[in-house]
Amino acid sequence: MPDTTFPVFTPFPQQRERLKLGLVGGGIGSFIGEIHATGARLSDRWELVAGAMSSDPERSLASGRAWRLAEDRIYTNHEAMAEAEAARPDGIDAVVIATPNHTHVPIARSFMRRGIHVICDKPLCNSLAEADGLADLQRQTGVIFAVSYCYASHAMARQIREMIAAGELGRICQVHVEYFQDWALALEEAGGSAKPWRLDPAHGGQSFTTADIGTHACHLASFATGLKLEALSASFHTVGSPKPMEDTAFIQLRFEGDVPGTLMTSQAAAGTHCDLRIRIFGEKALLEWRQEQPEILWFAKPGAPKIMLTRGDQGCGEAVHRLKRLRAGFPEGLNDAWSNLYTEIAVAIDARKRGEPDRPDLVAFPDLEDGLAGVRFVEAAVRSNAAGGEWTAV
Numbered sequence: 001m002p003d004t005t006f007p008v009f010t011p012f013p014q015q016r017e018r019l020k021l022g023l024v025g026g027g028i029g030s031f032i033g034e035i036h037a038t039g040a041r042l043s044d045r046w047e048l049v050a051g052a053m054s055s056d057p058e059r060s061l062a063s064g065r066a067w068r069l070a071e072d073r074i075y076t077n078h079e080a081m082a083e084a085e086a087a088r089p090d091g092i093d094a095v096v097i098a099t100p101n102h103t104h105v106p107i108a109r110s111f112m113r114r115g116i117h118v119i120c121d122k123p124l125c126n127s128l129a130e131a132d133g134l135a136d137l138q139r140q141t142g143v144i145f146a147v148s149y150c151y152a153s154h155a156m157a158r159q160i161r162e163m164i165a166a167g168e169l170g171r172i173c174q175v176h177v178e179y180f181q182d183w184a185l186a187l188e189e190a191g192g193s194a195k196p197w198r199l200d201p202a203h204g205g206q207s208f209t210t211a212d213i214g215t216h217a218c219h220l221a222s223f224a225t226g227l228k229l230e231a232l233s234a235s236f237h238t239v240g241s242p243k244p245m246e247d248t249a250f251i252q253l254r255f256e257g258d259v260p261g262t263l264m265t266s267q268a269a270a271g272t273h274c275d276l277r278i279r280i281f282g283e284k285a286l287l288e289w290r291q292e293q294p295e296i297l298w299f300a301k302p303g304a305p306k307i308m309l310t311r312g313d314q315g316c317g318e319a320v321h322r323l324k325r326l327r328a329g330f331p332e333g334l335n336d337a338w339s340n341l342y343t344e345i346a347v348a349i350d351a352r353k354r355g356e357p358d359r360p361d362l363v364a365f366p367d368l369e370d371g372l373a374g375v376r377f378v379e380a381a382v383r384s385n386a387a388g389g390e391w392t393a394v
């Protein structure tokens with residue numbers, strides 16, 4: 001068990017002024033853009049000032065006006081936005097890319113080339129070649145590149161990481177992650193046809209569920225344990241209404257140090273919503289966490305009662321104290337995790353703007369390397385499944 005005294009911790013540095021944020025995608029009728037914007041606002045470190053919010057110019061204009069953006073900062077395409085914002089003395093510091101997967105790379109490249117930092121949604125993109133190209137461009141431009149694997153920004157996900165790093169579990173023996181949803185069980189009934197790009201390989205990529213939510217589970221497993229995924233054996237299934245790609249995948253994992261694990265994911269698992277769960281068994285104890293009850297972390301040793309750790313003042317480490325904005329007993333949730341993500345990205349960009357050193361001791365947001373790891377995971381899973389579940393290097 002961790003120390004039960006209140007830890008000494010370094011707070012995030014204060015920011016002199018809010019950073020300026022632009023949004024590509026996220027217009028009226030879309031899903032994740034609004035969640036990004038809410039997280040940014042809650043962090044109080046960002047001001048949303050510009051947007052090219054839809055692939056449809058009329059909808060872009062209507063969305064920008066609905067979000068009360070200034071008329072001259074509502075754009076009808078990302079290229080015009082990147083050019084105009086880079087030319088303004090008060091131009092955006094970072095752009096959020098909340099568009100379908102196949103558009104992430106060209107949009108990211110436009111902003112990176114102009115020295116604008118990027119916050120890109122997951123999966124990073126649909127192919128390793130494109131992902132490597134982004135990594136090259138990042139080396140040339142030096143921009144900060146975050147990827148929004150948001151669940152790792154829950155305070156108690158950070159607690160898992162701290163407890164493992166502190167040796168609370170001893171050697172990690174096995175890791176199990178799962179992510180179940182049910183919205184693709186009967187797509188035609190669930191309004192799934194409103195998101196057709198996810199099921200079109202030209203837009204969503206070669207995988208549906210493994211790319212869409214399996215990547216979250218894969219990221220969380222490595223983030224929490226600190227272990228890199230080295231190989232996998234995947235079996236894809238379509239158990240819901242007919243669709244061109246898998247809605248379910250069972251994947252055996254092998255992490256560095258030969259640590260075994262499993263990843264199960266489905267978007268056709270009746271009765272589930274956003275059931276992301278991780279169990280990590282060490283030689284000394286278990287840690288177990290579910291994102292639908294993000295304030296609770298279970299800790300258990302063999303032969304002893306399970307202990308429920310709650311996000312609170314005592315028993316939680318430095319990361320929790322730095323991130324929490326409500327006292328114990330006032331529940332925090334997914335918006336807080338997004339806000340944590342935006343706080344840490346702001347800390348990094350603000351330090352860069354002021355010419356101060358990076359703060360890896362304070363921030364742990366997912367970056368381009370995490371985005372690349374997600375693309376490698378999907379590619380390996382697709383190849384393994386096609387080869388009858390053959391073990392495949394990641």
Ligand code: NAD
Pocket residue numbers: 024025026027028029030031032033052053054055056077078097098099100101103121122123148149150195212
């Ligand atoms: P969506 O279909 O609901 O919305 C996409 C929006 O992007 C639409 O408004 C569309 O008009 C716009 N768009 C498309 N091309 C554009 C372009 N070139 N320029 C400007 N706008 C453009 O999709 P969504 O569910 O919001 O998903 C968007 C991205 O976010 C995907 O990559 C998805 O995987 C990811 N996502 C991440 C999470 C998470 O938890 N981090 C959750 C959901 C979705």
